[in-house]
Amino acid sequence: DAKTTQPNSMESNEEEPVHLPCNHSTISGTDYIHWYRQLPSQGPEYVIHGLTSNVNNRMASLAIAEDRKSSTLILHRATLRDAAVYYCILATSGTYKYIFGTGTRLKVLA
Amino acid sequence: DARVTQTPRHKVTEMGQEVTMRCQPILGHNTVFWYRQTMMQGLELLAYFRNRAPLDDSGMPKDRFSAEMPDATLATLKIQPSEPRDSAVYFCASGSPYAGGPGTGELFFGEGSRLTVL
Numbered sequence: 001d002a003k004t005t006q007p008n009s010m011e012s013n014e015e016e017p018v019h020l021p022c023n024h025s026t027i028s029g030t031d032y033i034h035w036y037r038q039l040p041s042q043g044p045e046y047v048i049h050g051l052t053s054n055v056n057n058r059m060a061s062l063a064i065a066e067d068r069k070s071s072t073l074i075l076h077r078a079t080l081r082d083a084a085v086y087y088c089i090l091a092t093s094g095t096y097k098y099i100f101g102t103g104t105r106l107k108v109l110a
Numbered sequence: 111d112a113r114v115t116q117t118p119r120h121k122v123t124e125m126g127q128e129v130t131m132r133c134q135p136i137l138g139h140n141t142v143f144w145y146r147q148t149m150m151q152g153l154e155l156l157a158y159f160r161n162r163a164p165l166d167d168s169g170m171p172k173d174r175f176s177a178e179m180p181d182a183t184l185a186t187l188k189i190q191p192s193e194p195r196d197s198a199v200y201f202c203a204s205g206s207p208y209a210g211g212p213g214t215g216e217l218f219f220g221e222g223s224r225l226t227v228l
Binding site for chain 2: 049100
């Protein structure tokens with residue numbers, strides 16, 4: 001299974017943009033990149049996913065490197081409610097497994 | 111709002127007892143996942159089903175854990191006998207990851223079942 005590497009923790013000031021990096025150097029050509037987040041005492045929730053092109057939705061943007069070996073989740077204006085653990089996941093081609101790594105714990109400072 | 115429903119939300123039991131956790135996936139979703147979360151191991155994939163058939167349960171301890179989908183509206187995860195090391199939060203998730211091709215679908219998670227084995 002292809003793996004992802006994320007920083008253990010990051011901090012951001014409220015209302016500032018946040019860039020959460022993820023490395024996935026062993027990604028295969030058909031693996032999709034997914035991001036989920038887990039708020040305290042809740043199950044993970046979907047944020048965004050993509051294959052090759054950058055993606056935007058109401059929650060965030062996903063920037064994917066041209067070689068696809070890394071990606072960045074962008075929160076345009078962090079709020080206190082965005083404090084969570086953010087997981088970068090590769091949807092493994094052929095097996096449909098969604099394997100969660102250790103994630104990045106985002107702290108948002110007021 | 112459609113949601114994944116898990117029961118019980120909390121369970122405290124003694125070592126050696128049987129524990130059954132239940133999950134009602136979102137209607138129409140054809141794939142159901144079971145995850146376990148602990149502080150030490152994080153989120154571990156235990157098993158997943160597609161159209162009620164088990165696709166992969168390699169993450170599950172076979173000697174004491176079993177997972178089934180008796181019908182499309184119910185998934186169960188059973189531990190027999192339970193041990194203190196099974197204490198964790200167990201999450202069920204459902205989705206249709208094949209709708210747009212492999213790996214394209216969104217997973218919806220339940221709120222989890224917190225299990226404590228004394």
